[in-house]
Amino acid sequence: GIQVEQSPPDLILQEGANSTLRCNFSDSVNNLQWFHQNPWGQLINLFYIPSGTKQNGRLSATTVATERYSLLYISSSQTTDSGVYFCAVCESNFGNEKLTFGTGTRLTIIP
Amino acid sequence: NAGVTQTPKFRILKIGQSMTLQCAQDMNHNYMYWYRQDPGMGLKLIYYSVGAGITDKGEVPNGYNVSRSTTEDFPLRLELAAPSQTSVYFCASTPSGGIQPQHFGDGTRLSIL
Numbered sequence: 158g159i160q161v162e163q164s165p166p167d168l169i170l171q172e173g174a175n176s177t178l179r180c181n182f183s184d185s186v187n188n189l190q191w192f193h194q195n196p197w198g199q200l201i202n203l204f205y206i207p208s209g210t211k212q213n214g215r216l217s218a219t220t221v222a223t224e225r226y227s228l229l230y231i232s233s234s235q236t237t238d239s240g241v242y243f244c245a246v247c248e249s250n251f252g253n254e255k256l257t258f259g260t261g262t263r264l265t266i267i268p
Numbered sequence: 269n270a271g272v273t274q275t276p277k278f279r280i281l282k283i284g285q286s287m288t289l290q291c292a293q294d295m296n297h298n299y300m301y302w303y304r305q306d307p308g309m310g311l312k313l314i315y316y317s318v319g320a321g322i323t324d325k326g327e328v329p330n331g332y333n334v335s336r337s338t339t340e341d342f343p344l345r346l347e348l349a350a351p352s353q354t355s356v357y358f359c360a361s362t363p364s365g366g367i368q369p370q371h372f373g374d375g376t377r378l379s380i381l
Contacts (some may be wrong), residue, residue, distance in 0.1 A: 158327075161310075190369055198356060198375055205369035241311055245370075255326060256301070256360075256370055258310030 159184045163259035170234055171267055178229040188247035189220050189242030190241045190256070191229050195240045197227045203242075234266045235241070270294050274359050274373035281349045281380050289344040289376050291359030300342040301326075301361045301370065302334065304355040311358060317342055348381045 160183040170176055180189075191203040204211050204218040205225065211218055215235075220227040231238055241263050245256040275290045275331035291302065298319050303326075313326030317336040331353055333345045342361075346353060356377050360370040 169345075188369070198377070200291075200358065201370040202369060202371065245311070246334045255313050255316060256303075256311075258303075258312070265276075 159186070159246060159257050161244060161246055161259035163244055163262050165244045165262060166260070167173075167265075169265045169267065172234055172236060174262065174266075176231045176234060178231070178242050178244075178254075180227040180229070180246075180259055182225050182227075182244075182246050184225070184248055186222065186225075186246040186248060189227055189257070190245050191218055191227070192243040192245065193238075193240050194243060194261070195236050199242075228244050233262075234268055235262075238268045239264055239266045270369050271357055272361055272373035274357075274376050276376060276379045277374065277380070279377065281346075283349060283351065283380060284295045285348050285349050286345070287349070289357055289359075289378070291342045291344070291373060292340050293359075293361040293371070294337060294340065294341075295363070295371070297361035297371075298339065299364060299370075300336065301360040301362075302332075303350075303360065304328065304353075304360060305375075307356050308332070309312045309318050314344065314357075327329060346378075351380045354378060354380045 162181045193201040208222045215232045217230045241261040245258045273291045301316040302314040315334040317323045359373045362368045362370045
C-alpha cells in the first residue's frame, strides 16, 4: 500500500514564528487532506488539497502531485496552533477511497 | 446539520465484554469509515462501507464487526474486548470516495481493563 511520511516528527517554536510541515507519499493520489488534532483529540479538517495551493488565514498548503509531496505552512504561530498535524491520502488507483494517514508532526508553540 | 455524531464519547470495558460504538451522519453520505488511533500514532482503517448493505475490511479489522443497514448509521461492534483494543475510535463519512474530503466525528475513547 501507499506510504505516507511526515517531517519533522516534532517541532517546538516560539509564538510568532513560521513553520513548514512536509508530507511525502509513495504513489499517485486523488485525495490529500491536512488535519489538526487539538489537545482534546478532535480532528479538525484544515485543507482538502490533492493538488495546487490553498490558503486559509495564517495557514496555507501546497501539493505537488507529480513530485508526491505536500507542504503545510503556518505563519505567525499562536499557542492555539499546538497539537498534532496529520497528512492523509487516498491512492488514485483504488475505488474505495481509503485514507492512509501519516504518523503526524507534533507542534508545540511556546508563549 | 450535526455532521458525524459518535456515541459514547468515553467507555471503560472489562476484558471479554462486548459493546457497540455508534456512528450516525445526517449529510446523506454514501461512504462511511471506522478508524482507530493508538497513542502517538496516526489513524488506521478498521472497516468501511460504500453504501447501505455493503461493507469491507480495512487495514486492521480483526476483533471487530460492522453493519450498514441504513445510509445514516454505521455501528462498530467489539465482540470480546481485549486490552489491545484500547484506543480512540473515529468514524468518518464522505459523499463519495476519493475526490471528496472525509468528515470526522469527535471520537470515542475506549479503555479495556
